[in-house]
Amino acid sequence: MTLAVGRNITLEDALRDAEARYVQANPKSRARHLAARRSLPGGNTRTILFYPPFPLTITRGEGACLWDIDGHLYTDFLGEYTAGLYGHSHLVIQAAVREALAAGIVLGGPNAYEAELARLICARFASCDLVRFCNSGTEANLNALCAARALTGRSHVLVFDGAYHGGPLTFAHGGSPMNLPFPWVIAAYNDLGTTLPLIERHARDLAAIIVEPMMGAAGAIAGEPAFLQGLREAASRHGIVLIFDEVMTSRLSPGGLQEKLGIAPDMTTFGKYLGGGLSFGAFGGRAELMARFDPSHPAALPHSGTYNNNVLTMAAGVAGLSQVFTPEATRALNDTGDALRERLNGLAREARAPVQVAGIGSIMCVHFHDRPIRGPADAEPANPAARALFHLDMLERGFYLARRGFISLALPLTAADHDAFASAFEDFVATYGAVLRDA
Numbered sequence: 001m002t003l004a005v006g007r008n009i010t011l012e013d014a015l016r017d018a019e020a021r022y023v024q025a026n027p028k029s030r031a032r033h034l035a036a037r038r039s040l041p042g043g044n045t046r047t048i049l050f051y052p053p054f055p056l057t058i059t060r061g062e063g064a065c066l067w068d069i070d071g072h073l074y075t076d077f078l079g080e081y082t083a084g085l086y087g088h089s090h091l092v093i094q095a096a097v098r099e100a101l102a103a104g105i106v107l108g109g110p111n112a113y114e115a116e117l118a119r120l121i122c123a124r125f126a127s128c129d130l131v132r133f134c135n136s137g138t139e140a141n142l143n144a145l146c147a148a149r150a151l152t153g154r155s156h157v158l159v160f161d162g163a164y165h166g167g168p169l170t171f172a173h174g175g176s177p178m179n180l181p182f183p184w185v186i187a188a189y190n191d192l193g194t195t196l197p198l199i200e201r202h203a204r205d206l207a208a209i210i211v212e213p214m215m216g217a218a219g220a221i222a223g224e225p226a227f228l229q230g231l232r233e234a235a236s237r238h239g240i241v242l243i244f245d246e247v248m249t250s251r252l253s254p255g256g257l258q259e260k261l262g263i264a265p266d267m268t269t270f271g272k273y274l275g276g277g278l279s280f281g282a283f284g285g286r287a288e289l290m291a292r293f294d295p296s297h298p299a300a301l302p303h304s305g306t307y308n309n310n311v312l313t314m315a316a317g318v319a320g321l322s323q324v325f326t327p328e329a330t331r332a333l334n335d336t337g338d339a340l341r342e343r344l345n346g347l348a349r350e351a352r353a354p355v356q357v358a359g360i361g362s363i364m365c366v367h368f369h370d371r372p373i374r375g376p377a378d379a380e381p382a383n384p385a386a387r388a389l390f391h392l393d394m395l396e397r398g399f400y401l402a403r404r405g406f407i408s409l410a411l412p413l414t415a416a417d418h419d420a421f422a423s424a425f426e427d428f429v430a431t432y433g434a435v436l437r438d439a
């Protein structure tokens with residue numbers, strides 16, 4: 001399977017060979033991609049899922065396994081970018097969805113599940129007295145930001161360079177032309193020295209500070225406790241709404257990363273796995289902020305969405321949180337993640353490969369250099385070809401993960417899966433360590 005790497009092979013040569021083997025092994029994925037291009041721009045309806053030469057078409061999932069259209073089997077270490085926490089066919093989730101489905105969908109009224117899911121979420125995330133549902137993490141952030149602006153009567157939002165809060169809230173590489181036209185104040189992550197003066201300068205205009213307590217898409221970069229605490233204090237000092245985007249990180253301890261850090265934001269946004277693997281978003285926070293969404297309030301803030309309380313998501317979310325992802329299961333999953341990350345880092349060091357794995361608990365990202373990573377600029381790949389080679393090589397070995405090296409662990413992964421992944425990683429760094437060092 002793995003090619004014998006010659007002494008003088010370069011990273012570019014290795015990638016070219018890996019791509020050639022990938023094209024040969026995946027004719028049906030290639031054909032489906034080409035056909036999709038006729039009606040979807042680039043054959044794609046979700047930018048992150050495109051990678052050259054063409055993405056695999058996934059046709060089936062079960063437990064922690066995925067199959068592609070050419071019949072290859074993968075162990076899933078991507079976990080749908082954290083949304084796939086329960087795996088692809090958890091019996092409890094399936095039963096909840098089946099039961100809700102049997103009682104009918106699109107009911108057009110409050111249903112029997114939504115208040116229970118809200119109760120479970122408020123019970124787990126201590127800073128949330130009240131919560132509202134929507135359909136995605138992006139929507140959750142839009143709602144939280146718009147609420148902060150409406151409630152403070154201020155316009156500006158402080159965000160961090162490199163942050164990702166959803167499609168129209170993308171701050172990597174200088175921002176996106178698709179971003180919402182809010183007056184943004186862009187600060188540097190994990191850098192209180194430059195962020196605090198910015199907050200002071202714009203304090204009168206700032207409605208919100210929105211921050212991922214660990215940057216996910218930027219490369220699983222943990223927020224330093226002193227940095228996040230500094231944001232908390234500055235927000236309180238100036239009456240700015242501090243929003244923790246925990247769309248990814250809420251799974252990192254029973255009460256979210258905020259609980260691990262001991263920092264209470266004013267509002268929190270959620271998404272991903274909390275809907276049991278179905279479309280989901282939520283935003284919550286302190287009662288005096290969220291109470292303005294009470295429709296009987298004389299100055300109620302509107303918040304609509306046909307599918308906000310769709311029965312399938314609400315039922316799957318309740319079942320998952322109450323029966324499967326218990327506080328004990330949360331701790332256990334994240335402990336196995338810490339152990340795997342440390343193991344991978346040990347293997348990279350032993351091979352003297354310029355590779356490191358950043359992250360916390362069940363969320364991690366493989367980086368192809370050995371410089372310290374405190375912010376998104378540090379996470380920029382020294383050579384993007386290294387990421388592509390790792391991705392294609394691991395796919396060839398039967399492990400599914402993101403092109404950018406992102407990994408999130410799902411509950412059905414076993415110790416044997418972790419061992420197999422670590423052994424494939426060990427082989428990768430042994431095979432390509434010298435090539436990566438020379439690149």
Ligand SMILES: Cc1ncc(COP(=O)(O)O)c(C=O)c1O
Nearest residue numbers: 136137138164165166216247271
């Ligand atoms: C931190 C963070 N916020 C928001 C989002 C957007 O969530 P969604 O894709 O559900 O819109 C994501 C998605 O990856 C995310 O990682």
